[in-house]
Amino acid sequence: MKNIAIIFKREIAAYISSPIVYIFIVFFLILSGVFTFKLSGFFEIGQADLKSFFGWIPWLYLFLIPAISMRLWSEERKSGTIELLFTFPIKIYEAMAGKFLAAWAVITSALLLTFTLPLTVEYLGKPDVGVMIAGYIGSILLSGCYLAIGCFFSASTKNQVISFIFTFVNCLILLLIGFEPFVKFFEGLHLPLWLLTQISNFSFFTHFANIQKGILDVRDIFFFVTFICVSIYCGALILENRKAE
Amino acid sequence: MIKVENLGKYFDNIKAVDGISFEVKKGEVVGFLGPNGAGKTTTMKMLTSFISPTFGTASICGHSIIDDSLSVRKNIGYLPETVAVYSDMRVSAFLDFAAQIRGFDKNERFKKIKSVVDVTNLNSVFNQEIETLSKGYKCRLGLAQAILHDPPVLILDEPTDGLDPNQKHEVRALIRKLSTDKAIIISTHILEEVESVCSRAIIISKGAIAADSTPEKLRSQSSFAGAVDVTFKAAKIGIFELLKGLTSVSQVNQLNNQRYLLLPKSGCNLLEEVISVSTNNGLTISDITVDKGRLDQVFYEITTNS
Ligand SMILES: Nc1ncnc2c1ncn2[C@@H]1O[C@H](COP(=O)(O)OP(=O)(O)O)[C@@H](O)[C@H]1O
Ligand SMILES: [Mg+2]
Numbered sequence: 001m002k003n004i005a006i007i008f009k010r011e012i013a014a015y016i017s018s019p020i021v022y023i024f025i026v027f028f029l030i031l032s033g034v035f036t037f038k039l040s041g042f043f044e045i046g047q048a049d050l051k052s053f054f055g056w057i058p059w060l061y062l063f064l065i066p067a068i069s070m071r072l073w074s075e076e077r078k079s080g081t082i083e084l085l086f087t088f089p090i091k092i093y094e095a096m097a098g099k100f101l102a103a104w105a106v107i108t109s110a111l112l113l114t115f116t117l118p119l120t121v122e123y124l125g126k127p128d129v130g131v132m133i134a135g136y137i138g139s140i141l142l143s144g145c146y147l148a149i150g151c152f153f154s155a156s157t158k159n160q161v162i163s164f165i166f167t168f169v170n171c172l173i174l175l176l177i178g179f180e181p182f183v184k185f186f187e188g189l190h191l192p193l194w195l196l197t198q199i200s201n202f203s204f205f206t207h208f209a210n211i212q213k214g215i216l217d218v219r220d221i222f223f224f225v226t227f228i229c230v231s232i233y234c235g236a237l238i239l240e241n242r243k244a245e
Numbered sequence: 246m247i248k249v250e251n252l253g254k255y256f257d258n259i260k261a262v263d264g265i266s267f268e269v270k271k272g273e274v275v276g277f278l279g280p281n282g283a284g285k286t287t288t289m290k291m292l293t294s295f296i297s298p299t300f301g302t303a304s305i306c307g308h309s310i311i312d313d314s315l316s317v318r319k320n321i322g323y324l325p326e327t328v329a330v331y332s333d334m335r336v337s338a339f340l341d342f343a344a345q346i347r348g349f350d351k352n353e354r355f356k357k358i359k360s361v362v363d364v365t366n367l368n369s370v371f372n373q374e375i376e377t378l379s380k381g382y383k384c385r386l387g388l389a390q391a392i393l394h395d396p397p398v399l400i401l402d403e404p405t406d407g408l409d410p411n412q413k414h415e416v417r418a419l420i421r422k423l424s425t426d427k428a429i430i431i432s433t434h435i436l437e438e439v440e441s442v443c444s445r446a447i448i449i450s451k452g453a454i455a456a457d458s459t460p461e462k463l464r465s466q467s468s469f470a471g472a473v474d475v476t477f478k479a480a481k482i483g484i485f486e487l488l489k490g491l492t493s494v495s496q497v498n499q500l501n502n503q504r505y506l507l508l509p510k511s512g513c514n515l516l517e518e519v520i521s522v523s524t525n526n527g528l529t530i531s532d533i534t535v536d537k538g539r540l541d542q543v544f545y546e547i548t549t550n551s
């Protein structure tokens with residue numbers, strides 16, 4: 001536990017001193033602004049909620065999070081510090097978790113910097129604060145899942161491009177299998193109902209959409225948290241084997 | 246404190262390390278010698294349990310590198326060949342990070358860092374970004390990190406590579422100072438380093454141990470060991486034959502009119518004989534030296550023959 005905190009602090013310090021975080025935050029704020037206001041016509045709709053904003057989150061993260069996660073281990077490999085790190089008396093999962101949490105904190109900070117949106121909505125009308133809070137919680141959990149997948153692929157390969165593409169594709173698949181048009185497509189295949197439910201149960205989209213309705217169901221949260229833990233654990237296993245490559 | 250038993254590592258078809266065994270006790274500084282690609286770094290990476298061996302095993306302070314990697318790493322200070330340090334940190338932050346990982350609380354960290362910064366002469370760059378440091382400073386920072394927790398075992402992969410002569414001198418002095426209560430392995434291909442800091446030299450070649458002895462003994466295996474280089478005050482005819490006739494001489498080379506190089510038969514003492522034959526024949530010696538043997542010669546012979 002203590003080692004996780006030590007790694008976390010070092011990572012955060014490294015983020016703060018590098019331009020990448022700021023670029024990430026600026027990109028995130030600009031893109032989410034463009035999508036929400038221009039593409040979805042936030043003001044034109046005239047509804048006092050953040051549905052249009054949160055609706056874009058899964059797609060926006062699809063590009064931004066792999067860009068963060070691909071660097072997690074490749075930088076350590078390139079500079080050789082991975083050898084230093086793992087000849088220190090720490091466990092692999094501790095390093096993995098520390099790095100994951102630090103990157104998650106950065107992504108979450110960027111998300112929380114959109115606080116002006118709920119303030120605007122609050123000013124314009126009478127929004128459901130609970131739904132807005134749930135929207136943020138869902139987005140944070142979703143970003144954790146993307147990032148955990150990214151951690152896994154960053155541990156698997158030293159090539160950043162491969163890491164980005166594999167993370168992107170995996171997140172995309174796990175989104176789409178719960179996305180309306182695809183669910184319709186599966187239904188058209190006359191698959192048994194239990195299989196259909198299982199497929200969409202495994203999708204980020206299904207659980208994300210549930211939380212967006214403003215209901216924090218234990219099952220949805222359990223899904224996200226379990227997914228994150230399992231991905232990180234698998235990433236640690238694969239890193240154990242590939243750390244010296 | 247270090248015990249290596251038939252340790253081996255194959256990378257696909259490359260036999261990087263091919264079954265080596267040796268022990269290192271407290272107080273010993275072992276020089277790991279060998280040409281590039283001999284398997285020095287690979288051996289060190291196995292000893293620090295960064296990579297796992299293909300066969301064989303080793304233990305550090307009684308802890309197996311295979312089953313108890315965490316205890317092994319607690320007992321080792323390691324300087325990797327790449328001198329890996331986080332270049333985005335400041336020297337102070339980096340050492341503090343290393344000290345936290347080693348489990349020291351805030352007060353202890355302050356003391357430990359102060360003391361290693363003093364011994365490794367890092368005071369002047371303490372608040373500098375690591376990125377901006379010269380190779381010599383980075384190397385000393387790597388060393389500082391390795392000795393921070395006062396480990397019983399030190400493994401240093403080419404610790405003086407890239408340092409200027411003064412820095413080399415300092416690092417060697419530091420290693421000598423540390424050696425009293427530690428078991429130390431340093432890899433190098435600088436032979437003078439072995440003579441100046443190591444109490445023992447292990448020469449490895451193509452993944453196997455080719456020699457394991459003290460630097461003095463190794464040196465005396467050189468074909469030049471005991472050779473006498475003698476210069477007489479005046480040139481005279483017949484000196485060559487006179488020297489050639491000595492019982493312990495195997496070969497005489499005339500270097501110029503007055504100067505001769507004599508190689509001994511093995512185990513014979515040439516010096517006394519040369520001096521006595523000179524005085525008996527009224528020859529005045531103006532200069533005479535005995536070769537103590539050359540490590541580079543032995544190194545060359547061992548690593549190219551096998
Ligand atoms: N990760 C690796 N994959 C394949 N071959 C390797 C790897 N690491 C080292 N080798 C090979 O093992 C041999 C020994 O290398 P090394 O231990 O680095 O030698 P040294 O440190 O004595 O110069 C070399 O032939 C090298 O090419
Ligand atoms: Mg090497």
